[in-house]
Amino acid sequence: METPPVIGHDIVAIGTSAGGVAALNKLVGDLPADLPAAVFIVMHLPEEAPSMLPRILNRVGPLEAAHPEDGDSVERGRIYVAPPNLHLLLENGTIRLTRGPKENRNRPAVDPLFRTAALACGPRVVGVVLSGALDDGTAGLRAIKRRGGIAVVQNPEEALVPGMPQSALRYVEVDHCLPVDEIALLLSHLAREPATEKGAHLVPDDMEFESQIAGLDPTVIDGSDHPGTLSAFSCPECAGPLYEIRDGELVRFRCRVGHAYTTESALEEKSEVLENALYLALNTPEESATISERMAARLHGPGNNHAVARFEVRAREARRRAAEIRRILTET
Numbered sequence: 001m002e003t004p005p006v007i008g009h010d011i012v013a014i015g016t017s018a019g020g021v022a023a024l025n026k027l028v029g030d031l032p033a034d035l036p037a038a039v040f041i042v043m044h045l046p047e048e049a050p051s052m053l054p055r056i057l058n059r060v061g062p063l064e065a066a067h068p069e070d071g072d073s074v075e076r077g078r079i080y081v082a083p084p085n086l087h088l089l090l091e092n093g094t095i096r097l098t099r100g101p102k103e104n105r106n107r108p109a110v111d112p113l114f115r116t117a118a119l120a121c122g123p124r125v126v127g128v129v130l131s132g133a134l135d136d137g138t139a140g141l142r143a144i145k146r147r148g149g150i151a152v153v154q155n156p157e158e159a160l161v162p163g164m165p166q167s168a169l170r171y172v173e174v175d176h177c178l179p180v181d182e183i184a185l186l187l188s189h190l191a192r193e194p195a196t197e198k199g200a201h202l203v204p205d206d207m208e209f210e211s212q213i214a215g216l217d218p219t220v221i222d223g224s225d226h227p228g229t230l231s232a233f234s235c236p237e238c239a240g241p242l243y244e245i246r247d248g249e250l251v252r253f254r255c256r257v258g259h260a261y262t263t264e265s266a267l268e269e270k271s272e273v274l275e276n277a278l279y280l281a282l283n284t285p286e287e288s289a290t291i292s293e294r295m296a297a298r299l300h301g302p303g304n305n306h307a308v309a310r311f312e313v314r315a316r317e318a319r320r321r322a323a324e325i326r327r328i329l330t331e332t
Contacts, residue, residue, distance in 0.1 A: 009150055009190040010037040010076060011090070011125045013117045015110030015140070017044040017132030019160025021053070023180045024130065025060050028079065030184030033062035037126075037191040039079040040088060040117065041065075042108045044132070047085040054081045070097040082108035087214050089116040100214040101258030102237065104136040104265040110164075111260070112214035114140025119203060119211050123148035123195040126187060130180065131159035135167035135262045139252055142172050148201035150190060152176045152183060167264075171250045206245070213258040227254055235259050236266060289318035 016023060020043045031039070045051050057065035057079060065079035068088070072080075072095045080095060082088035087108050089096040096116075103109035110129075114137060117125045127144040129137045131154060141151050151174045156162035158179050168174060176186055206227050228245035235242050235255035242253040242261075253261045292315035296308045 007124060007195055008036060008192050009124055009126045009195050011074075011117055011121045012037050012039045012128065012187055012191070013113050013125060013140075013144070014039065014041045014128040014130060015043075015114065015132070015137035015164070016041075016130035017106075017110075017134075017136065017161070017164060019131030020044075021056065022131070022160060023154060024053070024057060026180050027128075027130070027184050028057045028063070028065070029060035030181065031061055031063055032184075032188050034077070035063060035188060035191055036076050037187065038074050038076050039063065040082075040090070040113055041079060042082045042088055042110045042113045044106045044136070045082075045084045045108070047107070049084060051081065051084050054079075057081070068095045068097070070095065082113070084108075087112045089113065089211070089215055090120045091116060091215065092120060096215060098214065098216050100216050101255075101260065103214070103260040104134065104262060105268065106136060109260075110137035111140035111143075112211070115143045115207060116211045116214065118143040118147040118149055119207055121149075122201055125149035126152060126190055128152045128154075128183060128187075129164050129168045130154045131161045132164035133161050134163050134264050134268065136265070137164050138167045138171050138250060138262065139247055141168050141174075142247055142250065143207050145172060146201065146204060146207070148196050150175050152178065152186065154183065155179050167262075171248060210254070210260075213254070213260075226256060228252075233266070236261070242266075285318040285322040289315045289322060292318060 043053060054065040054067055063077060063079050065081055067083040068080045074093055074095060085107055086097040087100050089098060089112055103111050114127050125144050127141045127149060129141060145151050151172050153165045153168045153174050155177055156165040159165050169177060178186065209227055226243045228243035231242045231244040231253065233242045237259045238255060238257060240255040240257060242255050245252040245254060251263050253266055292311045296311035299307050
């Protein structure tokens with residue numbers, strides 16, 4: 001009777017943002033050519049710009065890095081990088097690329113990758129959070145732990161931007177917190193160690209629900225069910241109602257169409273919305289002042305003193321309102 005092959009932690013999901021290129025260069029450059037695992041990377045990218053990340057990573061490490069196509073099969077010894085403006089998901093041994101709702105103000109976002117990897121592969125998953133601002137990846141790393149996977153975080157003291165590692169350490173029972181130059185060796189060891197049997201960790205209903213949202217499952221997107229409880233807040237992106245989700249000590253929000261936020265990312269998005277609104281508000285008195293000043297100049301002459309004075313008063317009042325809005329913008 002043949003001994004069944006050992007299944008190690010053969011799914012490595014990495015999330016990063018600001019400062020991530022330097023960390024990825026070091027980590028990927030140290031990975032062995034015979035790594036018995038597939039590596040998935042989400043890095044926050046501008047939506048409109050092409051990603052050079054696979055080309056950069058191919059210069060430093062032995063494993064081939066590329067943007068996958070929707071429906072590709074997962075192969076060990078390869079690096080799959082999320083393309084701009086698409087979530088990178090795992091589903092039944094295949095790769096999904098979707099334009100699902102943004103999470104934590106990003107698409108691609110780290111949480112959908114981590115969550116779907118945990119759902120599909122359970123204890124085989126190693127989640128790695130590297131340098132980045134705010135807290136994308138924290139909820140996803142919690143999902144990996146709930147399914148029996150391994151949580152690894154770059155030591156925030158050496159991260160160029162420590163926000164994401166600090167958040168992960170605050171809310172997740174992390175297995176390893178290491179300098180980035182020690183993570184590749186750890187991943188190589190974990191890939192060769194047996195993972196606990198699939199099925200030993202139950203699939204939480206909320207994890208499956210949120211994974212279906214990222215995957216644009218119409219039965220979920222168009223349905224009446226929502227994770228969490230209705231909050232008093234509105235979605236910064238679409239103005240729909242936000243539902244509050246208690247994930248241990250971590251408080252998260254989702255709207256009815258799927259936009260997802262942690263408290264920090266919601267506050268950041270609200271601040272941006274407020275700033276945009278203030279700039280729009282600034283435009284109105286600026287235009288009013290300009291029009292009034294031009295009318296006063298045009299009417300200047302005998303017999304028009306009253307009209308000129310009226311336009312000059314309007315111009316001064318508009319300039320005063322504009323200055324007040326500009327002061328608020330400067331202080332926010």
